[in-house]
Amino acid sequence: MIWFVVNPMSGNGRGMRIWQQVERVLAERRIEYGCRLTERPGHARQIAVELAGGDQAAAIVAVGGDGTVHEVANGLIGTPVAIGFIPAGSGNDFARSLGIPAKWQEALERVLLLQRTRIDAGAVNGRIFAISSGIGFDGDVAYYTNRSWYKRWLNRFGLGSLSYVVTVLRLLITYKPSDIELDIDGNRSVHRGVWLIAIANMPYYGGGMKICPEARHNDGILHMCLVANIGRLELLRFFPRVYRGTHTTHPSVTMLAGSRIRIEASVPMTIHTDGEFGGSTPAHIVALPQQLYVL
Structure with a gap:
């Protein structure tokens, strides 16, 4: 059976609207399915753990945004149950990185094929991320964006x-x-005046920023973008280049890669995992090759 974990609040209610249309298609085709609606932060992970522990789940499909994917992935990591995704959030970087269609009809067709493949994941201080983790400035950006009134307002207009x-x-x-x-x-190395450290399993984060263009979900390593020793005006000037992935040649940007990473900071730096708050430094990050099945 295919289970759908639906975040009804995702995209300012878009998750529920999309699910209602998906459900009609499933009923018309007489496809056996189950559905659980999330009720609070962390609930999608709890549901995924519960369903994966049974014997009826062929796959668990997240209907929501990258936050919903993050929670379901945390519940399925290391299990034979695959995660599917029907995008209904504001960023949808998981879909963008894996070539999952943005339109729900096409994303559903992909899910129904039930063709599984393995991908890598990563972990920061034991917390799984499927897409990326960010430390410092981008950790703060994710934290404050998710709590902002303007994210909810902008979601109304897509x-x-x-x-x-x-x-x-x-x-x-x-x-x-x-x-x-x-x-x-x-x-080991020391870096002064660090603004951000992005650790990526996939190239995109933050709603389409191509932060680590070389990141691949199946290469067994994590890619890193470190930005340091740059003025505020210069950071603002070159920031748009992140959307094209051309920021990597800037002298204040260092691109690195590895499988085991340790970061200690002079003052605590905020961490995000797939855009969700993940505590603060110090950070111990590891690559988890081929640990997640996806549709």
Whole structure:
């Protein structure tokens, strides 16, 4: 049986509207399915763990945004149950990175094929991420965006990804960079004036920013973008390049990769995992090759 985990609040109610249309198609085709609606943060993970522990789930399909994917992935990591995705959020970077169609009709057709493949994941301090993790400035951006009134307002017009840009502009004035000690697979280095560290399993995050263009979901390693020693005006000037992935050649950007990463900072830096709050540094990050099945 295919189970659908639906976040009815995703995309300012878009998740529920899409599910109602999906459900009609399933009924018309007489496809056996089950549905659970999420009621609170963390509920999708709880549901996924419960369903994966039974013997009826052929796949669990997240209907919502990247936050819903994040929770379901945390519940399915290391199990033989595959995760599917019907995008209904504001960012949908999981879909963008894996080539999952943005239209629910096409995404549903992909799900119903039940063709599984394995992909990598990552973990920060034990918390799983399927797409990416961010530390520092981008951790704060994710934290404040998810709690903002303007994200909900922009979602009404299908412009939720712009909420990240609004938060970037707000935090650009007040954010204070930190010094860090970095260990990648045993290679240690010190970096001063660090704004952000993005660790990616997939190239996109933050609603379409191509933060690590070389990141692949099946190469067994995590890719990293470190931004340091840059002025606020210069950061603002080159920020749009992130959407094209051309920021990587800027002298303040360092691109790295590895499978085991340790980060310690002079002051605590906020962490996000797939856009969800994930605590603060120090951070121990590991690649988890081929640990997640997807449709």
